[in-house]
Amino acid sequence: MNILDLGDTHIHWREDGDPNGAPVVFSNSLGTDFRMWDKLVPMLPRDLRLIRYDTRGHGLSACHKGPYSMGTIIRDAERLLDALEVRDCVFVGLSMGGLIAQGLAVKRFDMVRAMVLSNTAAKIGTAQMWAERIAKVRAEGIEAIADVMMERWFSRRFRETAELKGWRAMLAGTPVDGYAGCSAAIAGTDFITPTSGLTLPTLAIAGSEDGSTPPDLVRETAELVRGSRFHLIRGAGHLPPVEKPEDYAEVLTGFLRDIGHTAG
Template sequence: MHIAELDDVRLHYRIDGDPDGAPVVFSNSLGTDLRLWDAVLPLLPEGLKFIRYDKRGHGLSSAPPAPYTMGALVRDAERLLDHLGVRDCVFVGLSIGGMIAQGLAVKRLDLVRALVLSNTAAKIGTPAMWEERIAAIHADGIESLADAVMERWFSAAFRKTPELELWRNMLVRQPAAGYAGCSAAISGTDFFTPTSGLRLPTLGIAGDQDGSTPPDLVRETVELIPGSQFHLIRGAGHLPCVENPEDYARALTRFLTETGHV
């Protein structure tokens, strides 16, 4: 385990694979930590350098006082990659991680050579929706939202398996301030205009049973970037890297190969 001291936040990160390989950076969804990618990494090509991190307020990273802004989350990723000396990475972002990916690519194209926008959008939900969730967290904690979140995250079939408890526990054990702070960041984000100005290889990934960012929403965002690709994973919800890591890894490997990263 490693901690990067970045002024107002301490970010927990992990590096796997070839330390001299081409970098692939992973950014997690709201309510998860870097273990989100555990099942995918062993299925990816050898010779790559895999960098994962817990965003502020999640996992083993510190939780500065909420609320957060998307600008702060993008800056955290930027400072971490600068700290690690990373350039020209493929940045894989899921949900809020995909929003961070869009913002980072707009701000620092020297850091990002290609994007994977997974189960995400340029704009997710409405401010009123997020305000309601934040109020519920402050009143009754993350536990009060957990069952509803599981329905949006996973297919009905997956929710019948014992593994669901692992992900529910991961969610409810995140710091409430961190979850609420990142919810506020999503609430205030609309990247339609800046994302439409991006010109870099982009792959969109969606789950056909995603209750948070449905496939049409993901596709709408990805198509803002000319020449982008789109891959639908069937039988999966908001976290297809958990429900179908094999299909997810195949799509990602194909994209890494086509972009010359492997």
């Protein structure tokens, strides 16, 4: 277990692969932790330095009273990667993690050389939608939204498997302060303008059955970045590294190879 103590907060992180390899950083979605990448990591080339961490309010990272700002959440990632002496990484962000990827790429061009925007957008949802969800989880707990979120996250086929119970438990076990705090950060984020100014290599990934960030929304975000590429994973919902890890590994490895980040 790796905990980075930053004084005012702490971040839980893990590193796999080659410690001297080119770094790839993974950032989780709202309501999950870095275990969402567990199936994917062993399928990636062995010459990479693979870093995962739990976003503030999730997993074993610190959970503070909210609301949070997206700037604070991006700063957490920045401080972690500075501590780990990471430069020129490929930042892979899914949903909320995709917002972090965009913000960090704008802020630290020395730190992020390419990004993967997975099941995400430059702006996710509306302020009213997020305010209603925050009010509901604060009044009734995350359990009150768990079943609806499973329908949005996963394809019908996956929802019929026993594995769904684990993901539902992960969501329901997220601290309310963490979930609501990060929800407020997402609600206040609109990266359409700053992301449209980015020119770094970018891969956007969508799931055909995603009920949270549908493929058209992901494609629109990809089109903001000149020269980006878009890939649709069929039969997957909001978390394709969970449902279709082989497909995800194939497209991610291809991108990393094309930009010279791996020889694998």
